[in-house]
Amino acid sequence: MLKVYTCIATQHDLRLVALAAVIWATHFIAMLAFQPAVPSGYNIALTIMSLLAAIALTGTGLTIGISPRVPHGRWVGGAIVGGGIAVMHYTGMAAFEIAGRVVWDVPLVAASIILGGLFGAAALPVALHANTVKWKSLGALVLTVAICSHHFTAMAAAAIMPDPRIVISATALPADWMAAGVALVSILIILLAIIGLALDVRDLRRAGEAARMQEMADAAVEGLIVCNETEIVAANRSFAALACVDGSKPAGRPLASFFPTVSQGEFTGTAQTPLEVGLCATDGSTVPVELIRHSILYAGKQHQVLAVRDIRGRKRAEEEIHFLAHHDPLTKLPNRTSFNEKLEAEFTTHRGAERCLAVLFLDLDRFKEINELFGHLIGDAVLQCVAEKIRGILKPGQMVVPGRRRVRCDCPRSAERGLCDAHC
Template identity: 40%
Template sequence: MYQVFYCLTDQHDWGLVALGGAVCLLASAAAISLFHRARATQGSARLVWLALDAIVSGCGIWATHFIAMLAYGPGAGAAYNIPVTILSLIFAISVTFVGLSIAVSSTRTPWILLGGAIVGGGVAAMHYTGMAALEMPARIGWVSGTVTASILFGIVFGAAAIHVAALRDDLSHALSATGLLTLAIVSHHFTAMGAVELTPDPTLAISGLSIAPATLSLLTASAAAAIIAIALVAAILDRRAKGQLGRQQVVLDTALENMSQGLCMFDRDGKILLFNERYAAMLRRTDMQLSGRRLLDVLREEQARGHWQGDPDQFFAQLVADARDGRTTTTIVSRFGRSIRVVNQPMEGGGWVATFEDITEWLAAQEKISHMARHDALTNLPNRVLFHEQLEQGLRLARPGDQLAVLCLDLDHFKDINDSLGHPIGDALLKEVGRRLAACVGEKDTVARLGGDEFAVVQLGKEEEAAATALAGRLVEVISAPYQIADHQIIIGVSIGISLSPQDGSNPDELLKNADLALYRAKADGRGTYRFFETGMDARAQARRLLEMDLRAALGRNEFEVHYQPIRDVASDRVVAFEALSRWNHPQRGLISPVAFIPLAEETGLIVQLGEQVLRNACADAATWPEEIGVAVNLSPVQFKNPNLVASVTEALAASGLAAERLELEITESVLLQNSEATLAILHELRAQGVRISLDDFGTGYSSLSYLRSFPFDKIKIDRSFVSELSTREDSMAIVRAVTGLGRSLGIATTAEGVENDAQLELLRREGCTQAQGYLFSAPRPASEVVMMLAKPRLRASA
């Protein structure tokens, strides 16, 4: 060791020694940085970084050697053999490349240490080959022990440097590894220089292929420094780029782990390249090793656990084939009670990316939306859309000889219930009706709510018309049974129209239209019943539409006339008033009965305009009569929905000059069923003007004594149905007696309608009825005959 120390202190130029050490340190730093870059890459990129690392390391070792040799100064006449010098550079690069390749390719410590030792051996190989290139008039001898020590220094410190560098890619490990590698090169060189023994020999000549030490050292130092600097800059730039990529990787990893979807990437062989935690959790693979494994192996493991049904090999082969052929596939699988949508997207170059989305709640929401779109929200029955679809399906699946029946149902007087008791009660009633309907039909039949109080039934697979008849009769009976809803007992009826396939139609629209026509006939025949479609119904419906068109035109052409029927006082036998009755004088059809057009006018809303015309004409005519004669005008329930009703009455009185007390407005009980509070307010407003109010057709509807208590009517009119049977039915007589007695008790006048013979009149007089009207006295006559009816005594002939 003394010899080495002496050589370093007395035989070297310390300035050049420092230069050599700086070059060595710079080369070592670049070599360690390139070593980290090589470990961070794969394939051809790793090979490029290894080659660059070997070149930089070898050049750094080689340059350090010759700068240090210039510092040693072997003396005048010394030179370096060029071919051997080049060979030493080749040894430095190639041996270092072998060692770095071994260290980079393994994660096991023994192999990393071996690679580092080979790098240290490359330092020795370069040094002693470079010494062999030295030509001078002296023989070079070596101290074997010192030579051995120099080689061991290179190997030990080289192995330590590469091992530290492989532990972690951070600043502290990089600095430590750089220092150890620098120590490996420097310690080897100066120890080896201490082993040199020079023996002068003037006979030794310098060959022609040589170069002076100073020139070689400066050239090699300059070239090596440039190479090392360039490599170091490349390494720094690459590290910075890798750092930026690392930061981007962190962002991407964060995004990947915060995805609502599971994601897994596979290579062309089906090996898992990467996945996120959502994927592992969704498929319950968190306790399995996934990275680097083939999907097929994962599926086989799941099959062994009982978590995979089917053939894993076939499933995996199909996935690989789809990816190879560039096919994107989308499937919905059920795993652990959840519905998962899987999309496999092929990648360029092979492999595929699979995304997994839990769509359980989405499917449930879609199913709910689909259900709501095709079902009634109130009753949960099929709506018109679904009903139409199932009717189409029933017609399509019907076999020869099968019969399909369509029943259209409409609740009788539901609107009155809805208006009088409120929409919540009406909704509850509709739900109960829907429940009863569903309970009545067969498993293959369909019940639907088409809207409002309209329902429909499709009866399938029955061959006899009797089956539809039996079902319709059962529905009428069940729907008409009393309902108990919110402390209200409600009784309604149902009208049903029936059409049959194939005789009444072969498509849904035709069957529904014909069932509607039959339903209209059921309503016209008194409600609470059912009717089958008949061929003539379509003609009658068309006639009704034509009548509606004529009705609208008639209002504009003033084709309506007012006829008057006298009302006589029973006790004094004199006319006290006339009831105004509308008549339609059609240009082609002549006089049309009110029974034909009044219901149509009410359904279409034209009754409002017609009622205003009758009211104006009646007031104008009555103004020309004696002052003791009044006029009675009927008001339709539809007119009470017109907010201008009171104003219309006021204007008619003002325009005619008729005193308000001479006008009597007749209403039916159904008027009081609809929004009774608002109706009573209108009646009180009219009564305040002096107009008299009478209750028409008392006893035929929802007769309730509460009506008479809630509003002080001026008159009660007894319906003609009771009067016509006075002499033949005791119950009719009892009803008339009760009504007249009620009128006397309350101080309300009573008028009997439809009096046609003296016997009826005599019975009414005996029971104390106040007034009477009917054909016994006169049929309704035009206004021009009112004077004659006032002067002429009542007719004694029976109708």
């Protein structure tokens, strides 16, 4: 420990040591802080090799550390990062040319490697313990301790024996030039970090806005999709439940896969004007929907928002209203209006044609006795049964219509109207 203290206190510029710890260019600046009493320089190739080795091993360690498939990956990855520190340092020391010989203290060399490995192994678990500034800062502090403890222990393990016969090579980089290069690279890294931080903040802001838009869209009852000219970019839950019955996601799928009968021109022409189309769901069924288009600016680009309204309920109501307008509510047979339309159409078709047209009148005998003996509910059931039997023997183009012959009778309905129809 005395040798380590002496190395730090007497052989290093403490101002550069502090700078190395603050800006995290620890190895290179700490090497510049080392001031031996003999001429020195740096081999360019080996210096670059030490940098590349540090990048490669650190990247490998971080990749293993965040991988869930590696058992105890954080500790293993941190240990690899610590090993990278040792490789970088001793490769850098090999690049350090000096007018003398370097004699290594083997126990201190081993201690430096162990310190770097242990603190490096602890750095990743601490930094990845939680996604908060507190734990990330603690992890960075532990990694700084790993680098500093390794560096200064390793430097204390090196004893320089001056030898004037050893001449520094002409290609060796002077310490002043090395300092300028490290300063420029450090400033560039800091600038890139600031730019990356600004981009991250912008992306987080956009992600927050997108999340709020998604929450608002999911609260809508109608289906909403954001699309470009051919592809769905985003969709809310209502549209996913309507179109993706199999649980798949609509985003990223072609617009034509859901609306195969709608052309691009129709999409661009539906602004503020409802367009009734068929939505092809993922289970093969077709759902009648109504589309309304709006143009918006999404992610900095022009997109279309389609409001997709399920109109199956409305269609059923329209069909029911149409059915009731043209059919008898009791027997479900066509009513007098349908009969008149059919008869007029048949007259028009048969005029001038040598074909016959027949209209038959059928009477249900003793129906009044059924109502009087068994009640109107049984009478209605008889009418429904007769209507079903007649409907079953009709040929295409033939029609049966319940009559409305007015007769006088003694049923309760005649007390209200004075007359009732043949259903009685």
